[in-house]
Amino acid sequence: MDFDLSEEQQLLQETVGQFIENECPMARLRELFDDDSGYDPVLWKGLVEMGLAGIHLPADFGGSELEILDLAVVAETLGEHAAPVPFLGHALATESINRAGNDEQRARMLPSLASGEHLASVAFAEDGGVWLPEQWTLAAPSGTTGAISGTKEIVEFGEQADYFVVGLAGGRMAVVDRNAAGVEIQRYEGADRTRRLAIVTFENAECEVLENSDLETAGRVRDVGLVLIAADAFGGARKLVDMSVEYAKSREQFGVTIGHFQALKHQLADMAIDIEPARALYWFAAHALDHVPDEAVRTAAIAKSHLCDRYSRIARDATEAHGGIGYTWEGDTQIWFKRAMQNRVFLGTPRLHRDRAADLAGW
Amino acid sequence: MDLSYGEELESFRKEVQAFLADNWPPKDDGNRDDQTRAFRRKATEAGYLNRHIPKQYGGAEQPPDSMKGAVISEEFTKARAPMEPRGIGTMMLVPTLLERGEDWMKEKWVQATIEGDVTWCQGYSEPGSGSDLASLKTKGELVDGEWVINGQKIWTSSAMEADFMFCLVRTEPDAAKHAGISYLLIDMKQPGIDVRPLKQMTGSSEFNEVFFNDVKTPEDWIVGNRGEGWLVSRTTLKHERNGIGAAGQVVNLFNGLVKLAKEKKIDGKPAIEDASIRRGLAELEGYVKSHQYSGFLQMTKDLKGESAGVIQLMNKVNSTNMGNMVAKLAMEILGDDGVAAPDGRGIVGLASGAGDVDGLWTSQYMSSLGVAIAGGTANIQKNVIAERGFGLPRDAAAQRSK
Numbered sequence: 167m168d169f170d171l172s173e174e175q176q177l178l179q180e181t182v183g184q185f186i187e188n189e190c191p192m193a194r195l196r197e198l199f200d201d202d203s204g205y206d207p208v209l210w211k212g213l214v215e216m217g218l219a220g221i222h223l224p225a226d227f228g229g230s231e232l233e234i235l236d237l238a239v240v241a242e243t244l245g246e247h248a249a250p251v252p253f254l255g256h257a258l259a260t261e262s263i264n265r266a267g268n269d270e271q272r273a274r275m276l277p278s279l280a281s282g283e284h285l286a287s288v289a290f291a292e293d294g295g296v297w298l299p300e301q302w303t304l305a306a307p308s309g310t311t312g313a314i315s316g317t318k319e320i321v322e323f324g325e326q327a328d329y330f331v332v333g334l335a336g337g338r339m340a341v342v343d344r345n346a347a348g349v350e351i352q353r354y355e356g357a358d359r360t361r362r363l364a365i366v367t368f369e370n371a372e373c374e375v376l377e378n379s380d381l382e383t384a385g386r387v388r389d390v391g392l393v394l395i396a397a398d399a400f401g402g403a404r405k406l407v408d409m410s411v412e413y414a415k416s417r418e419q420f421g422v423t424i425g426h427f428q429a430l431k432h433q434l435a436d437m438a439i440d441i442e443p444a445r446a447l448y449w450f451a452a453h454a455l456d457h458v459p460d461e462a463v464r465t466a467a468i469a470k471s472h473l474c475d476r477y478s479r480i481a482r483d484a485t486e487a488h489g490g491i492g493y494t495w496e497g498d499t500q501i502w503f504k505r506a507m508q509n510r511v512f513l514g515t516p517r518l519h520r521d522r523a524a525d526l527a528g529w
Numbered sequence: 530m531d532l533s534y535g536e537e538l539e540s541f542r543k544e545v546q547a548f549l550a551d552n553w554p555p556k557d558d559g560n561r562d563d564q565t566r567a568f569r570r571k572a573t574e575a576g577y578l579n580r581h582i583p584k585q586y587g588g589a590e591q592p593p594d595s596m597k598g599a600v601i602s603e604e605f606t607k608a609r610a611p612m613e614p615r616g617i618g619t620m621m622l623v624p625t626l627l628e629r630g631e632d633w634m635k636e637k638w639v640q641a642t643i644e645g646d647v648t649w650c651q652g653y654s655e656p657g658s659g660s661d662l663a664s665l666k667t668k669g670e671l672v673d674g675e676w677v678i679n680g681q682k683i684w685t686s687s688a689m690e691a692d693f694m695f696c697l698v699r700t701e702p703d704a705a706k707h708a709g710i711s712y713l714l715i716d717m718k719q720p721g722i723d724v725r726p727l728k729q730m731t732g733s734s735e736f737n738e739v740f741f742n743d744v745k746t747p748e749d750w751i752v753g754n755r756g757e758g759w760l761v762s763r764t765t766l767k768h769e770r771n772g773i774g775a776a777g778q779v780v781n782l783f784n785g786l787v788k789l790a791k792e793k794k795i796d797g798k799p800a801i802e803d804a805s806i807r808r809g810l811a812e813l814e815g816y817v818k819s820h821q822y823s824g825f826l827q828m829t830k831d832l833k834g835e836s837a838g839v840i841q842l843m844n845k846v847n848s849t850n851m852g853n854m855v856a857k858l859a860m861e862i863l864g865d866d867g868v869a870a871p872d873g874r875g876i877v878g879l880a881s882g883a884g885d886v887d888g889l890w891t892s893q894y895m896s897s898l899g900v901a902i903a904g905g906t907a908n909i910q911k912n913v914i915a916e917r918g919f920g921l922p923r924d925a926a927a928q929r930s931k
Contacts, residue, residue: 167596167832168531169825235530411919426922428908431915435846438914442840443847446822447815453530465818472815520811521804529787529801529810 169449171239179239185212186247192498195360198250199501204362205326210251211282219256220280223264227272228280234390238397238452245398245509246405248501250360252323254394254512255287259331262288262339262387266379275341279329287327288387289318289342289366290513297514298522299337299384304368306334310377313348313370314340320512324351324364332373337381340373347371358508360501389455389463391513392470396448399477399509402502403441406484409499410434413488433487437480444473467523471516474509481506532825538596545604548575553610565611566645577601578613579643582627587640595831606777617686618642618649622695625712625764629753634714638693650717652682652696652739653762659684660909662697663707663759667741669698671748676700676713678744684903688724688737691717701756712758714750721745731871731895776824779848782855782893783817786810786862789890793862800862809858816851839918846910852897859890871895 171179189209190198198206213219222237223229237257244253260279263286264272278284291297292304304316318332330342330349342349348371356363376383411434414425424430451469454462481503485492492499510516534542552571555564572578573589580598582588591597605612613619623642626634641647658665667680678698688694694715701709717724721744726734753761787810790801800806823840830837860867871892901907915921 167534167599167825167829169822169829170530170833172530411921414919414921423922425915425919426924428912428924431921431924432908432911434919434921435911435914438839438918439843439846439850439911442843443819443823444815446826447819449530449826450818450822453532457530458532468811468815468818471811472819475812475815516812517808520808523811523814524807529790529807 169446171235171449175236175239178236179243182213182216182218182240182243183246185216186243186249190247190249195248195250195501199359203325204250204359205252205323206250209249210285213251213253214282218253219282220260220276222257223260223276223280224272227264227276229276233452234393234455235449235452237390238393238448241394241397242401242448245401245505248360248402248405248505252285252287252326252361254361254391254398255322255327256285257394258288258387258391259286259327259329261390262331262379262383263341263376265386266339266376266383268377271374271376275329284328285323285326286329286331286341287321287323288333288391289321289324289330290333290388291318291320293317293319295515295518297388297518299333299381299388302333302335302337302384304332304334306336306338306340306375307373310375312373312375314342314368314373315348315370317365317367319354319363319365320356321364321366322361322512324366325353325362330366331376332368333384334375337379337384338375339379339384339387340375342368342371342373346373356508357504360505361508363508385463386455388513389466392466392519393448393451393455395509395512396451396466396469396473399473399506400441400445400448402505402509403437403473403477403480404445406480406499406502407434407437407441410437410484410487417489430487433483437483440476441480444469444476448473464523464526467519467526470513471519471523474506475516477506478510534596534600538600541597542600542604545577545601548572548577549604549608549610553608569611569613570644572610573643577605582623582639582643586627586635587643595828599828603777606781613643614645616642616645616648617651618647621651622649625695625752625761628764629761631749634752647692648687648690650685650688650691650694650739652685652694652698652715654684655681656683660906663710665697665699665710667696667698668702669700669711669713671700674748676746676748676750678713678715678741678746680741682739682741683736684727685724685737685739686735688717688739689726689734693717694739695752697758697762700758704756707759708756710758711755712752712761713746714752715744715746719744729899731892731899776821779817779820779851782852783813786813786855786859789859790862793864793866795862795864806858806862809861813851813854813858816854820847820851839914842910842914842918845905846907846914849897849901849907852893852900856890856894856897860894863887863890867891867894 189212190206198204217230218240220229221232225231244251260276263275267275279286304314307313314332314334328344332340332342334340348369350367352365354363354365414430414434415423417424447469451465454465485499485503488497488499491497552568569578576589576591579588580591584590619642623639626639638647653662655665655667667678667682669676669678694717696713696715697710698713699709700711721742723740725738727736727738728734729736790806790810791799793800795803827837827841866887869887869891871888916923
């Protein structure tokens, strides 16, 4: 029994965390938060140089062949720092190509994505809460190449991505070049200013269908995404607890630090009690994707729902613990509060995935 | 990350399974208590129970091994076989005696306690001294080679039946608050002890008030030195940590709830088909699985000799919270049947016994509250998390009283 991160995983987490702390401290994060793009190409380039763009991809294509748990501990660190980088969309797009592309497609597409030369994102969501591969409606071309039409929403860093992996009817997935004719990218102002969104419309846009894509491979991509969001949520929620504890130690009222007051102590303890055990849940969910296939699908759904709800609750409590300053634009907790809002929705709400978990259990 | 138990432990698991297959449940129709006692003795001889207790005092004397402990706990839980009696004597008195008691005390009481021949109650709380335990007032005076004890204890579980009490008593009235207390052992079957049951909201009486009126105990029935009682009461042996086994109980409770949801109906359909119940169960499962896998994590840290950090301080509140959540959802599922009295008797005159289950769940609804209060209320546990876990300052009032 060894249910813990390996030394390499701990080192990976520390290295990524240190790098973000140096490159994107609070002042820089605030700048990007108020900036138009909300994107830090320098920070992303540095992370790419650490190998994060292809961490889970085969070595033949320039990747590091690490596991989903490795991806997830990186996601936790990015969530902790609310890092404004296009990690999630890129990881899911490359996972899609790696899982659903044929050998030729993988060999052609993956190297420039693994090296970070090109950036990819996923265009899965459709209007009305449609996230699941079974629900995708855009008609897939009959051959490998062809054209697609339709609209996808909530595309993370859609304005920056060079390629989109688009979800199509029947769980098919296709790659579209952002510069292809008939692709229109429109900014969508989301609440979370650390991961900007776009609406992408395809009108007879040329695409290349990933040959082996089907409901199963698309489901795998969804599950990886659920786990990465759960990990991000854990990192963010933990950070909010730490921020609140620090605030309780420094802020004075009635002549003492507010950490003396039992009401606040209990609120902070409740927050920690809510989130601390859930680290093990996201670890197991990530581990299961590579090693415990029987439990992977349900656990991913439960982990996503659970962590996103916990993150939302803690984001509210942490903001409240900061008093009036917490409610201002100037306050820092709002950055994570809004990230929690996006995590909750991205790839499907807790309600959606709890319903799936119930169905999968045969309830 | 490696969740396998390895070859050695899997073959150990097979041994445990084979032992259980041969010995539990008992094959004859004898008296259940006798059978349980005989089974426990066999299981101890086989090295599965009472592992940390020396052989001379009736234990198995096995080296600490959390993984073996976990396998035993898993297999015993699965087979619903009895583990060590969960009484306060085995859980608190025996470890204390083994670490701090005189040899004659160990000989006299350890084996008798783990085999259930003598039972104990704990005399800590007093009417004015709950969370502020060190303010207790029950007095012990040494008169002619005997302690003479006067005062009152409260929330004393099983005081009616217990043979002995281990008790915190103020013996050094002039010493500072914490330094004036001694840890005495008291024979409960003597004049001067008056036990009055406290009926709790479930209708049963697990707690009592105990009044001492010139109660006597021999001078040497003291564990540790005079005035060291506070420290002695905090003695804990390094136990095998059964994080996984403990989570097993929560998992069983959750599975019971799912079963209830399949059996009960809401609007004429099985409750489990109701959207809010399904989501409630899935939400609860997030907590249950977190708790379960956190057990793996704590076990791993334990094996490496590392601290699992703040999460170790949270186990009690976590189980408490889950007990509450399970109970609340059970009440949703029960609907109108949630009026059932918690005595498990169900509907009088209904041959089917349909009401029995309802009573068990309404009992769970109430007793989950008892768990939240016993052994330090959840509020006190949260103070501990905030002060010891986060390093926040102690409460101003608590600081003043030190």
